[in-house]
Amino acid sequence: MGEGWRRCLRHSGFVAGAALVLVFAGLAIAGAWLRIGDPLATAPSRALLPPGAGHLFGTDAVGRDLAARVVAGARLSLLVGLLSRAVALLLGTGAGLLAGYFGGRVDGLLMRLADMTLAFPALLLLIAVVAAFGPSLPTLFLALGVLGWAPVARVLRSQVLSLRRQDFIEAARALGCRRRRILLRHLLPNLSGTLWVLFSMGMASAIIAEGSLSFLGLGAQPPQPSWGTLIRDGFGYLRSAPWLTLIPGLCMALAVLGFNLLGDALRDLLDPAGTASSRTGAAGSRP
């Protein structure tokens, strides 16, 4: 354990990524208790103030404090990311384990299903789902999660395929372990490294996807602040108050960068052979 941590801390990508992720996670969690300011309180007399002493990031068109809204946005973006990842990893792990371990018809069916999910352009599919069921946060994270199963399943399947031929699985089988025990107690723990990589990469693309849909008006609904809606609201004031778009966008880019760096680093550290594919999208635009 000690050696492992030392290796992580020597990896500059890991340190930078983890620092960024911790900053945003800290803001999202602490923001709920610290009440940096009310993200919804309006004050028309203090509208469109530039960043300064009273308001660190300035104020928007109705005088709401941008810093408070950015923190609230961080909470929402990360929450959507976490929930959608939970759904995607749960579905993807289940499918990957089954397809890889049982092979044959189960494998064929699941992988064709994955092909079909990935055959659809990701953002487009999200827009279609939201158009069909109406924009709301549950729709958003469920859609992101359900559509994100395929890349997870593919990566894990290939890992299971190579693991199942190894001696310890043979031994477990020879000892008369039940299938469920082999899958959950022997195979799953060996996938945890890959799962962390998939989680981190997936968070990055989930944050972008949430932001994109909210920017299009198909995600978080006003007055709920998310980074995407903040950027959208600020767009109209790009000339007079550029900080309204530049600051939330920068936060979003840094959070995404953090998760990407962390994911890259984890892959380097946990999976030197490089079996987990990079750029595994939330809804998997890239096979």
Add this chain to the structure above:
Amino acid sequence: MRRFLLRRLLALGPVLLGVTFLSFLLLYVVPGDPVQAVAGERYDEAVLAELRAELHLDDPLPLRYGRFLADLVRGDLGVSYVTREPVRDAIAATFPHTLRLALAAMLIAVVLGLGLGLAAALRPGSLLDRAAMLLASAGISVPVFWLGMVLIYTFSLELRWLPPSGYGEGSLRHLILPALTLGAASAALIARMTRTALLEALGQDYIRTARAKGLHPARILLVHALRNALLPVVTVVGNDFGSYLSGSVLTERLFAWPGLGRYTLDAVAKRDLPAIQGAILVMALAFVLVNLLVDLSYAWIDPRTRREDD
């Protein structure tokens, strides 16, 4: 090669069927009555029933899917609920704009990406290399729509060099910013892959042979090494081009670009189901077909991939 081609074409069948079925299903089993969306809420039951019959909404689902497919084969994508015009005509009018934007974005991505990647690989570890790779990391993490806004702010509002939005009757000046916005992420990825592939190629024996023959270093880099580095670049170009044809929704919205993406968003806002369905179907088909072409060209460039079964 022929067997590979055949297998890929056979695999295309179920995927196409899946794509059509999903786009059919997605919008016809949705909550809410499409007829109400057409007629509004003022009409009485008789009018609604008539409309429902006209749109065949009371038929069983398999029959409707069959009819949908039959129409599709004849190139009929239905009639917009809002404009009452064939969806096909609207798509035919907007798709070329999306294609033009996608081509321009890819051109920018390839030129920028190869340039940066080459520059970085020439002197690995140098300041130039680090700067190029930092730029590439940023390019992958920055949200498209935010990058677009930064570009609009810098080049349109502050410097006043380029127009902030619109199609401008096809002027090149209107094309630059949206194309740069759309192509930036691919440029970043291409730069990274070119660098990695070049560095890997430069360590190979055949490069040492070329050096031993006394070839000019530039010739070694540009002819011998780059040719092998191009393979991953082809994949990125293909994959990303496919997603540009569908994924330019954000860029088109940001720059008020009159393409298929903006048409889709307008249709979503008005709940114009046939328009949404037609647009999504066309974009998904374009995506699938481009991806197939990529796979085929890949097999053509690198014979080693043909035998791979999975």
